[in-house]
Amino acid sequence: MRRPSPPPFLLPFLLLLAATSPSATHGFNITKILATHPDFSTFNHYLTATHLASEINRRQTITVLAIDNAAMSPLLAKHLSLPTLKNVLSLHVLVDYYGAKKLHQITHGTALASSLFQATGAAPGTSGFVNITDHRAGLVSFAATSDDSSAPLPPSSSFVKSLNEQPYNLSIIQISKPLSSPEAEAPAAAPAPVNLTDLMTRKGCALFAGLLSADADTLKTFTESAEGGLTVFCPIDPAVKAFLPVYKNLTADGKASLLLYHGYPVYSSLQGLKSNNGVVTTLATDGGAKKNYNFTVQDDGEKVTLETGVSTATITSTLIDQDPVAVYEVDKVLQPLELFKPEETEAPEPAPAKSKNKKGKQVAETPVDSPDAAPADLTADDNAASGTRFVFAGGVAAVLLAVVVIA
Ligand SMILES: *[C@@H]1O[C@H](CO)[C@@H](O)[C@H](O)[C@H]1NC(C)=O
Ligand SMILES: *[C@@H]1O[C@H](CO)[C@@H](O)[C@H](O)[C@H]1NC(C)=O
Ligand SMILES: *[C@@H]1O[C@H](CO)[C@@H](O)[C@H](O)[C@H]1NC(C)=O
Ligand SMILES: *[C@@H]1O[C@H](CO)[C@@H](O)[C@H](O)[C@H]1NC(C)=O
Ligand SMILES: *[C@@H]1O[C@H](CO)[C@@H](O)[C@H](O)[C@H]1NC(C)=O
Ligand SMILES: *[C@@H]1O[C@H](CO)[C@@H](O)[C@H](O)[C@H]1NC(C)=O
Numbered sequence: 227m228r229r230p231s232p233p234p235f236l237l238p239f240l241l242l243l244a245a246t247s248p249s250a251t252h253g254f255n256i257t258k259i260l261a262t263h264p265d266f267s268t269f270n271h272y273l274t275a276t277h278l279a280s281e282i283n284r285r286q287t288i289t290v291l292a293i294d295n296a297a298m299s300p301l302l303a304k305h306l307s308l309p310t311l312k313n314v315l316s317l318h319v320l321v322d323y324y325g326a327k328k329l330h331q332i333t334h335g336t337a338l339a340s341s342l343f344q345a346t347g348a349a350p351g352t353s354g355f356v357n358i359t360d361h362r363a364g365l366v367s368f369a370a371t372s373d374d375s376s377a378p379l380p381p382s383s384s385f386v387k388s389l390n391e392q393p394y395n396l397s398i399i400q401i402s403k404p405l406s407s408p409e410a411e412a413p414a415a416a417p418a419p420v421n422l423t424d425l426m427t428r429k430g431c432a433l434f435a436g437l438l439s440a441d442a443d444t445l446k447t448f449t450e451s452a453e454g455g456l457t458v459f460c461p462i463d464p465a466v467k468a469f470l471p472v473y474k475n476l477t478a479d480g481k482a483s484l485l486l487y488h489g490y491p492v493y494s495s496l497q498g499l500k501s502n503n504g505v506v507t508t509l510a511t512d513g514g515a516k517k518n519y520n521f522t523v524q525d526d527g528e529k530v531t532l533e534t535g536v537s538t539a540t541i542t543s544t545l546i547d548q549d550p551v552a553v554y555e556v557d558k559v560l561q562p563l564e565l566f567k568p569e570e571t572e573a574p575e576p577a578p579a580k581s582k583n584k585k586g587k588q589v590a591e592t593p594v595d596s597p598d599a600a601p602a603d604l605t606a607d608d609n610a611a612s613g614t615r616f617v618f619a620g621g622v623a624a625v626l627l628a629v630v631v632i633a
Contacts, residue, residue, distance in 0.1 A: 253497065254396050256282045256290065263389055266400075268298040269315075276312035277549035280495055281342065282319060284547075289320040289339075289397040291356075291368060292389060293404050301404040309414040313349075316342040317370050317405045320356060323394040329385060332360040338371070343410055353409035370407040377408050420551045422448055422458065429545045430555055431460035433467060437485060444482045447509055448489055455493035455550040459532060461559045462542065469559040480565055486510035487519050487534075487562045493550040496541070500525045510562065519562050536561040536568050 257279050260270040269292050273279040282288055293301070306314065319342040337358045344354025351373030359367045359382075366385035386400040423445070426435035438445045448456065461469075476484060489509035494502070503523050510519035522533040530541045539558035546553045 253501070254283065254392065256396075256398075259390050259396075259398065260292065263292075265294045266292050266389075268295045268302070269293050272298075272311060272315060276308060276315055278312060278315055278319065278342070280493075280549040281316075283497065284495065285321065287321065287323050287395060289322060289324040289399065291318040291320065291383075291401045291405065292398055293318070294400060297403055301406075304411070306411065307413065309416050310411060313343055313410045313412075313414050314404065314406055316346070316348070317354065317356065317407065317410050318401075321345045323397055324358070324399070325391045325393055325397045326385070326388040326399065329358065329366045329399075330360060330364065332358060332366075335360050335362075341370075348414075350409055353407050356405065368401055368405060370405040370410065372407040372409060374408055380406055419449070419452060420546060420548065420553075422452060422551075422553065425546055425553060426458075426460050430462055430543075431466075431545070433463045433470075434460045434488070437466070437473070437481075441482060441485060444485045447486060451489060451491050451509060452551050455491065456552075457490040457492060457494045457499075458551075458553040459488050459490070459539070459541070459556045459560060460545070460553060461488070461539070461556050465556075465558050473559075476565065483510045483517075483519065483562065484559075484565060487521075487560050493552055495547055495549075495552060496530065496544060496554070499523050499530050499541075510564075517564060519564055521560060521562075532556065532560060534560050535563040536566045 257270060257274055260266050260273070263270075273282070282290065301311075301314065320339045321342060322339055324339065339356045339358055341349075341354055341356050343349045348354070353371055353373040355371040357369045357371055359369075361367065367382040368384070369380055369382040372380070381403065383401040383403040383405055386402055389398040389400055391397045423435040423439050426432065426438075438448065448458065466473075473481060473484065486509035490506050491509055492506075503525060505520050505522050507518070507520050511517060512519070521535070524531045524533060532539045532541070537558055537560070539556040539560055541554045542557050543555045544552070545555055
């Protein structure tokens with residue numbers, strides 16, 4: 227049963243939802259595709275280890291110059307650091323589509339293709355391009371450009387075969403040898419870690435960032451997890467503001483668990499969340515006995531929701547998606563079953579009139595801002611969280627609208 231049309235005060239929110247719908251819906255997974263070619267397992271492994279795999283999956287038009295396990299050995303024998311290896315491997319990812327056919331029909335016999343090393347701004351000067359040459363005999367060779375003209379020309383690599391072509395989105399072709407250049411092999415520093423609280427403060431989750439900053443141990447758990455992979459769901463400021471009285475009433479342990487509940491200790495792109503719906507554990511999850519602190523990720527094609535069993539939050543925007551860290555903004559505070567009572571009835575389809583009245587009444591009588599309410603009482607009308615904040619801004623008329631929204 228759908229409500230007729232969204233009340234005007236919800237429009238900005240709905241527009242925001244529309245604006246932040248992910249563009250990366252073409253949905254290829256380079257890791258999965260290469261997994262069907264066991265000869266390329268080493269190359270595939272390092273695409274994941276260097277986080278290039280997620281960078282590739284995010285792109286719409288891409289060519290991957292894959293190296294088989296035997297040809298990877300000389301590269302690995304150089305014992306490059308992971309950030310340096312990432313630069314070298316990113317030479318093997320061209321930000322344009324080159325299928326076997328196009329390679330053998332290059333106009334004037336040579337083309338200069340931009341690699342991910344060049345396209346991401348990591349390559350100095352004129353390095354980071356791949357010179358593709360279509361020789362007369364049908365041989366196609368590849369060589370990385372260097373900024374240093376005195377550097378010896380790198381041995382060129384040649385086209386072996388096509389592994390997978392999805393014109394004009396993704397092409398994976400095998401080349402004989404790894405590409406390299408002095409610039410790509412120069413020692414590279416690991417990227418500076420993302421400052422989570424700073425990022426959230428600047429992008430609409432300042433109150434949540436403030437709560438995290440006030441709890442040094444919890445903040446440390448978040449920052450340490452961020453090194454190995456972390457997805458954070460930060461509730462928008464109005465949602466946290468309405469929730470503060472309840473938060474303040476939690477014990478110190480309860481507060482820490484609530485904050486930790488907003489961290490999923492695995493990096494996940496929005497596409498990844500969509501394709502791996504299901505129960506996820508959180509930073510608050512205690513391997514031991516009863517502390518599950520899990521929630522369920524769902525999507526209806528467009529929206530991604532997080533169902534805690536107490537409330538359902540929706541992802542409204544992406545603050546950062548940079549493997550190994552992703553931060554998404556959500557419209558509600560996530561309330562774990564371990565700390566809050568579930569709503570009596572979710573009744574997603576035809577809502578019984580009785581429950582409608584009851585919830586409506588609670589909105590009027592037990593405003594979320596009331597400092598007197600105990601957490602368990604409040605959770606009953608958590609559905610109202612996004613609507614409720616308008617109640618106090620808009621007065622009695624808005625109360626009636628909020629009731630409509632909840633129903
Ligand atoms: C690309 O390589 C070919 C030979 O393989 C060479 O003639 C040409 O000058 C190179 N182009 C660039 C821009 O390096
Ligand atoms: C390429 O991507 C577009 C969307 O960006 C999609 O509509 C199309 O089906 C894709 N083509 C292939 C061959 O996967
Ligand atoms: C993160 O940024 C905040 C300022 O927004 C600063 O106070 C804090 O020290 C920074 N944390 C780290 C680990 O750099
Ligand atoms: C891609 O596939 C791999 C292996 O099948 C899987 O582990 C990974 O989660 C997938 N990534 C996404 C973004 O779905
Ligand atoms: C998630 O948590 C609930 C409640 O604590 C528990 O009953 C359930 O078994 C957990 N599910 C998984 C898959 O861990
Ligand atoms: C805090 O919890 C106690 C005990 O559950 C309750 O009596 C009190 O009303 C609550 N206060 C607030 C501000 O929620």
